[in-house]
Amino acid sequence: DIQMTQSPSSLSASVGDRVTITCRASQSIRTYVNWYQQKLGKAPKLLISLASTLQSGVPSRFTGSGSGTDFTLTISSLQPEDFATYYCQQSYTTSWTFGQGTKVEIK
C-alpha cells in the first residue's frame, strides 16, 4: 500500500491566518491526491481532487498543489467554519489510502 503521511497532526490558528497542511506519499503518485474536510460528527467532504482541482461550491480560499510525493493544502484566510480535520487521500492505485488527518483548532 502507498502510505500517506500528513503534517502537522494538529495546529492552532486564528481567524484570518494562512494555514498550510502537507501530505507526503511513500512513492510518486503524480498528481493523484484528493483532500477532504471533516467536521465533528459529520461525513467527510471532498474539497480538492487531482491535487489542485477545486470542487464546485468550495471557497476559493482553499488551494491545493504538488506532484510526485509532496502535496499541500492551503487555506489563505482561515474562517470560523474551516475549523475541522483535513485528510489527504491517494488515488493513484486501488487500495486507496488516507493520511492520518490534520486537526485545525482555534487559537
Next chain:
Amino acid sequence: QVQLQQWGAGLLRPSETLSLTCAVYGGPFTGYHWSWIRQPPGKGLEWIGDISHTGNTYYSPSLKSRVAISLVTSQNQFSLKLTSITAADTAVYYCARGRKDCSSGCLAFDSWGQGTLVTVSS
C-alpha cells in the same frame, strides 16, 4: 443532487457478520464506483472496498478475506458484509460514491452517506 442513505445493525457481538446497505437517490448509478469507508472512534479514515456499476469489486488487502460488497442495481443500492467481526471492527461506517477522474484509478469520494456507528461488544 445525489444523496446516499445507509442503514444496518449498530450493535453486534464478536464473530457475527456486519451487514449494511446504502441507497442512492437523485443521481445516476452507472458510471461510478460505490464504496465503503470506515473510521474507528477518534481515528482516521480506512477504505474497505468498492464496487463498480458493472459489478467489479476491489477490496482492502487487510480485510479482503472477510469482506463482500454487492449491488442491487434495480434498486440503486449496494451492500457491505464483513464476517467474523471483533472489537477492532468497531467504527463509523460510511458509504460513498467514487468518481473516476481519469481512465485508470483516480477515485475521488464525492458524496457520502450519513455514517452508521457499528459497535462490536460481547
